[in-house]
Amino acid sequence: MVVESKAIISYIQIQKEDLAVFRFKPKEGETLPQYKPGQFLTLGAHVQSENKVIRRAYSIASNPENRKYIELYIRWVRKPLPGRLTTVLFSAKEGDEITWIKPTGAFTIEEKKPNGEPDDRRIVCLGGGTGLAPFVSYARHLHDTGSKREIVVLHGASYVDELGYREELTQLEEESLDRGKDKWSFRYRSTISRPDEWFNRTWNGQKGRVETFLQSKNEEMSPLEKLVGEKITKDNTVFFICGWQGTIDGCLDVLTPKGFVTERSKRPDKSFEIKYESYG
Ligand SMILES: Cc1cc2nc3c(=O)[nH]c(=O)nc-3n(C[C@H](O)[C@H](O)[C@H](O)COP(=O)(O)OP(=O)(O)OC[C@H]3O[C@@H](n4cnc5c(N)ncnc54)[C@H](O)[C@@H]3O)c2cc1C
Ligand SMILES: NC(=O)c1ccc[n+]([C@@H]2O[C@H](COP(=O)([O-])OP(=O)(O)OC[C@H]3O[C@@H](n4cnc5c(N)ncnc54)[C@H](OP(=O)(O)O)[C@@H]3O)[C@@H](O)[C@H]2O)c1
Numbered sequence: 001m002v003v004e005s006k007a008i009i010s011y012i013q014i015q016k017e018d019l020a021v022f023r024f025k026p027k028e029g030e031t032l033p034q035y036k037p038g039q040f041l042t043l044g045a046h047v048q049s050e051n052k053v054i055r056r057a058y059s060i061a062s063n064p065e066n067r068k069y070i071e072l073y074i075r076w077v078r079k080p081l082p083g084r085l086t087t088v089l090f091s092a093k094e095g096d097e098i099t100w101i102k103p104t105g106a107f108t109i110e111e112k113k114p115n116g117e118p119d120d121r122r123i124v125c126l127g128g129g130t131g132l133a134p135f136v137s138y139a140r141h142l143h144d145t146g147s148k149r150e151i152v153v154l155h156g157a158s159y160v161d162e163l164g165y166r167e168e169l170t171q172l173e174e175e176s177l178d179r180g181k182d183k184w185s186f187r188y189r190s191t192i193s194r195p196d197e198w199f200n201r202t203w204n205g206q207k208g209r210v211e212t213f214l215q216s217k218n219e220e221m222s223p224l225e226k227l228v229g230e231k232i233t234k235d236n237t238v239f240f241i242c243g244w245q246g247t248i249d250g251c252l253d254v255l256t257p258k259g260f261v262t263e264r265s266k267r268p269d270k271s272f273e274i275k276y277e278s279y280g
Contacts, residue, residue, distance in 0.1 A: 004044060004099045005030045009092055010069055016161050018076035019130070021061070022089065023069040027097065035064055035103035037137040038240075041072070042101040045088040053099070056085040059133035059242065059277070060103060061165075063140035070100075073133040073164055107134055107242070107277045109141075114270035121238050121273075122150040124224065126210045126251055128243025129157055134277070135240065136165050139172055143184065150185035152228065156210025156247070158194045160203050166190065187227055189213065210243070211250035222254075234260060234273050241276040248276045 007030070011023035024043075026032050035041070037060075044055040062071035076090040077083030092098075113119045123142075125135035135153045142151055157163050169188035176186040191206035191213065206212065206223060216222040225232055239260065241251045252262070255274060266272040 002101055004101055005033075007070075007098050007100050009089075009094055009096045009098060012092070012094055015164055018078060018090070019162060019164065020074055020076075020090070021164070022072045022074055023062075024072070024098065024100065025069050032067055032070065033100075033102040035060055035070075036108045037063055037141040038107040038109065038134045039103040039105040040107075040134075041070060041103045043072075043085065043089075044099040044101070045085055047084050047088060050084065054084045054088075055101070059107075059131075059137075061133040061136040063137050063144060065141065065144045070103075071136075073130050073136070075130050105277075107240070107275055109138060109240075110238070114266075119238070120149055121236055122152065122228065124152045124154065124232075124237055124239050126154050126213065126239065126241045126243070126247070127156070128210050128247040129162065130164075131241075131243035131247065131277075131279070132164060134242055136169075138240070139169065139186065139188075143172060143175075143186070148182065148185065150181070150228075152187045152189075152224070154210055154213045154224070155188070155190040156193055156208075156212075156243075157190065158192070159197070160192060160200050163190050163192075189223070189227060209250060210247060211254065214251060214254040237273065239274045241274065243278065245278045248278045251276075 006027035007024045008027055010025040013021040040057045040059045042055050042057050044053045047054045058072040061073045076086045110119050127135050132155045139153055172186045173188045176184045191208055191210055192200050192203045193209045195203055195207040213224045214222050241248050260273045262274040263272045
């Protein structure tokens with residue numbers, strides 16, 4: 001049976017007209033649900049035009065150590081028709097009530113390998129658009145729990161004003177540079193997939209979709225390998241990918257020929273190096 005609880009929209013930060021960070025708190029008398037970094041929450045709202053409750057899944061961007069609110073990073077779907085739930089959310093105001101179903105999902109960080117040994121391999125996250133959300137949760141979680149595990153967050157967006165969380169992620173990298181990788185090992189890079197459009201004219205960073213971080217020519221190191229300073233292998237890195245199915249496929253096209261295996265097609269000994277969550 002689905003157990004629905006009531007929540008309040010406590011904060012809305014509009015990044016641009018169709019992209020925003022939303023925070024939710026439990027309604028008085030209710031409790032903030034427990035969750036793991038990488039899980040998603042299901043929001044529900046009554047949609048007047050259809051006279052029914054519409055429920056949709058959203059990856060959680062906050063980290064479980066934050067017991068004040070749950071944060072989501074949401075795109076307002078407008079084409080070809082206005083999305084049902086996102087139109088409610090982008091018309092809402094702080095203080096409005098909504099329902100949620102407790103978080104679930106398996107897009108979580110593994111702390112142990114299938115053989116029981118601790119998994120201390122580097123975590124590389126590739127997020128397209130709002131597919132960055134679960135990785136914000138990973139970064140905040142590893143940072144706030146004092147983890148020494150290396151994490152690299154790579155974000156791809158169409159436009160420079162869609163590089164959500166850029167300031168916070170840059171700050172986390174600054175901290176890593178200041179304190180040293182042995183204490184907090186974090187790197188963040190972003191890429192713009194429509195570099196020739198006028199709006200992106202001042203962008204001088206990486207160009208192309210997020211999977212270009214993995215690509216290389218003539219046995220050269222890929223941008224990711226240059227960033228981490230070594231060849232990426234199954235023994236030193238695990239990948240997490242979130243975005244459109246095309247983003248997942250673009251990454252797998254590079255990683256599969258190198259022998260990397262996804263959780264969904266794991267080896268007989270249950271080992272794998274790639275987890276992904278796609279949104280069609
Ligand atoms: C595990 C998971 C995590 C997710 N995490 C996030 C996240 O972090 N951030 C985020 O922004 N999204 C996330 N999503 C996507 C989210 O769940 C919704 O699919 C998305 O917000 C659109 O919901 P909607 O109700 O607004 O759109 P819908 O109403 O479901 O519309 C979906 C599509 O159908 C079209 N459509 C709308 N009405 C009609 C109609 N009457 N007839 C035909 N077509 C129609 C719309 O134009 C749109 O293209 C996630 C999805 C999953 C599965
Ligand atoms: N966990 C989930 O399942 C989840 C999480 C977050 C969001 N979503 C849903 O995903 C939808 C759109 O996400 P968004 O607005 O964040 O993405 P977006 O801004 O449209 O795209 C983000 C990046 O992905 C690229 N991209 C777009 N389509 C692609 C494709 N077919 N193949 C490869 N790359 C592609 C874009 O490149 P171009 O500039 O070349 O288009 C851009 O660089 C929303 O409906 C949202 O609700 C689902």
